[in-house]
Amino acid sequence: MSSTVPTDRGGSTGRAATEAFLAHRNLLFTVAYEMLGSAADAEDVLQETWLRWADVDLDTVRDRRAYLVRITTRQALTRLRTLGRRKESYVGPWLPEPLLTTPDVAEDVELADSVSMAMLLVLETLAPTERAVFVLRDVFDVGYDEIAEAVDRSPATVRQIAHRARAHVAARRPREVVSPAETRGALDAFRRAVETGDLQGLLDVLAPDVVLVGDGGGVKQAVLRPVVGADKVARLLSAGTGRVDGAVSLHPVQVNGHPALVLRLDGELDSVVAVRIDDGLVTGLYAVRNPAKLSHMERETALRR
Structure with missing residues (x-):
């Protein structure tokens, strides 16, 4: 490139x-x-x-x-x-x-x-x-x-x-987000629940109509259609942590100017999960696993208006 x-x-x-x-x-x-x-x-x-x-x-x-x-x-x-x-x-x-x-x-x-x-x-x-x-x-x-x-x-x-x-x-744009402090709190709670496979912890932080979208590009395994609803998303995420071979780590980062998580397997970048938070609850999860789309996660990109 x-x-x-x-x-x-x-x-x-x-x-x-x-x-x-x-x-x-x-x-x-x-x-x-x-x-x-x-x-x-x-x-x-x-x-x-x-x-x-x-x-x-x-x-x-x-x-x-x-x-x-x-x-x-x-x-x-x-x-x-x-x-x-x-x-x-x-x-x-x-x-x-x-x-x-x-x-x-x-x-x-x-x-x-x-x-x-x-x-x-x-x-x-x-x-x-x-x-x-x-x-x-x-x-x-x-x-x-x-x-x-x-x-x-x-x-x-x-x-x-x-x-x-x-x-x-x-008519379609996201609602106004909560304060940075509330956003960090919701993101930390979400991260802890995912890392521990805590089903109830996930249900507590996910909005009832939360949507999970995955992009593997046909190269990495990902959900092939959006998963909607706190119960479905929570069960998918809590079960997923127990099916992964190798050491899993989640680190908070800023992706596109908003809170996100980087998932690494045995130290290698595996996924980027952008998180949309409204009213202190996670309403959107956008998980990118396609390796071709992760090259700009190794260094910061400057954006300007």
Whole structure:
């Protein structure tokens, strides 16, 4: 996978292009990731963005940030349509690729909300252009005229798309989360119950309508359809700890700006479980086991708005 760090092409123009790209790289990655839900594909989009940006005459560019966002959006839209076809043949549920995020992501509440696993799954229900418009307008506050250029629509049409997408997301978006202290308390209780196979402990911390989604990608064993309900999820988790060979450890981490757990078997990364908590109870569990989606859990990823 490319690091998408451009090579300086030399000369003042080449250096200016490189500096502009690097200055906005984390923003561009965040735009691509929110549109795609895949860090690997977002990195590829950034590589394609750099190749196009390096050929641009900078003297004709009034706003370099806006121009880079426009290139990234167009490349991400092309990739999003390809990704949609890949998902059709994906084995089991598809979950976004988890990111081990820097502490400042959690501090930016709006950014953390926009990249949460729950929100990214809501964005999956939008059409590609709707997703691009929503992300650019509601997350990054890009102007309608700029969005129109990025998605090849008129500003009036973009406003209509934004209104429709906003209503769609509002009807499905996660509820407001509890305070950080309550979140940590619920996560700690959940972790202890899983580690000890404590069925009652799990029932105490799981919401009645909790949903567990697993993504093994056909490579690792995972539930092939969502498991709904505290009793079913608790029994599955408490029984699972007794069926694993080897030493199991669970460690709290920040994934996509929210509390999560990393599960290791004999010290090796096995799964990432993103946890959604509402009103002090666990309402969503998103377990990613597909090894191809765990490469961004070995180092922190910086996201920017």
